[in-house]
Amino acid sequence: MIAIVSIIGVLVVIYLLFTNYYPSFGGDVSKEQQKTYQLSSNYKDGKFRNSNDVPKEMSLSETLSLVYTFFTTKVPNGRPTKDIIPQHLKKVNVSNYKGDTRLIWFGHSSFLLQINGKNILIDPMFGKVPAPHPLLGSSRFNKEFPIEIDQLPVIDAVIYSHDHYDHLDYESVLKIKDKTKHFYTPLGVGVHLSAWNIPKEKITEMDWWQETALDDIRLVCTPAQHFSGRKMNNGQSTLWSSWVITTTTDNIFFSGDSGYASHFKEIGDTYGPFDLALMECGQYNEKWSDIHMMPEETAMAGVDIKAKNVMPIHWAGFKLALHEWTDPIVRVKAKAKELNLNIISPEIGQEIIVKDTVNNYTDWWKNYE
Structure with missing residues (x-):
């Protein structure tokens, strides 16, 4: 018994030292910040909440069981058979781009959006592993990127949807922060950026339904049904969101991470129709479908x-x-066909013109099965 208690004690000390001194965990919301968040209708009893009563709080045993299942279950075709090779872009063709509004996908949920002469990064996660340390996760499917990160032009804005590691990555922030003019986040997420030495005047935090302007581009922080946290003791201390990005000619929706709920229709009724919607579709399971849509729900949300x-x-x-x-x-x-919804499926690095009516994309993933 003494040995077991000693081991637990050592593990707790190691965890506390790791989370308090390893920089990738980011910052912690102060009591002063918590007071300001009380003005938000999404904030109650020291935590941000979804409109619906989700996600369900799991017990320690349920959490450990889920972790065990994840790390011990072998998934056939769980990864591509080889590294995904993106389409590559020349630096000059990115830096000097003056054409129609376009996006470049970096895989997962990361994009470069070029719109009205502005360069905007959306959830830029360029790290190898979506975890606080390289040993705590499996590597990404694509080692190469459409363009090397240090060759990206000056970034006018970075938009984050929430603070999970597969969306907000410490090493990625270090690579882009000196060339980025401004960061936009849901409430609280800026605390991590501040911890990584980004000046507070370069950070704008927003609540759901708040709008701001980046010159002639309107940015709207809109709802999502998800959760947040970068360590065991700060869950739901920061807000999560989707985003609307609109100009006089283009209207784009970015879902962030979300379960399927009524907020999609509310956003569509308020800001739609959208020329292009970037919709979460992946990393789902029936056990956590309240925070990650199943593919059929993604199509329904698109409608x-x-x-x-x-x-x-x-x-x-x-x-x-x-x-x-x-x-x-x-x-x-398959579900989109049933709903008469148009799905586009570009390769990583392939140019995505927002107003494109041809949408000539291939089933490129079959080359990696």
Whole structure:
């Protein structure tokens, strides 16, 4: 018994030292910040909440059981058979781009958006592993990127949806922070950026339904049904969101991470229709479907928000669930056909013109099965 207690004590000390001194965990929301968040209708009893009563709080035994299942279950076709090779872009063609609004996908949920002469990064996660330390997760599916991160042009804005490691990555922030003019986040997420020495005047935190302007581009922080936290003791201390990005000619929706709920229809009714919706579709399971949509729900959400075109995201980047890596795209396309919804499926690095009416994309993932 003494030995067991001693081991537990040592593990607790190691955890506390690791989370308090290893920089990738980010910052902690102060009591002063908590007071300001009380003005938000999404904040109650020291935590941010979803409109619905989710996610369900799991007991320690349930959590350990889920972790054990994840790390011991072998998933056939859980990863591509070889590294995904993206389409590559020349630096000059990115830096000097003046054409129609376009996006470049980096895999998972990361994009470069070039719109109205501005360069905007969305959930830029360029790290190898979606975890606080390289030994705590499996590596991404693509070692190469469409363009090397140090060759990216000046970034006018970075938009984050929430603070999970597969969306907000410490090493990625270090690579882009000196060339980035401003960061936009849901409430609380800026505390991590501040911990990584980004000046507070370069950070704008927003609540759901708040709007701001980046010159002639309107940014709207909109709801999502998810959760947050970068360590065991700060869950739901920061907000999560989706985003609307709109100009006089283009209207784009980015879902962030979300379960399927009524907020999609509310967003569609308020800000739709959308030329293109970047919709979460991957890393799901029936056990946590309240915070990650199943593929069929992704298609239904695309209808709800009145999207002319839907691009499934949150797949083809990392293995964070127990489904086959191609399951998301196959299932969402089948459901979309049933709903008469147009799905686009570009390769990593392929140019995505927002107003494109041809959408000539191939089933490229079949080359990696």
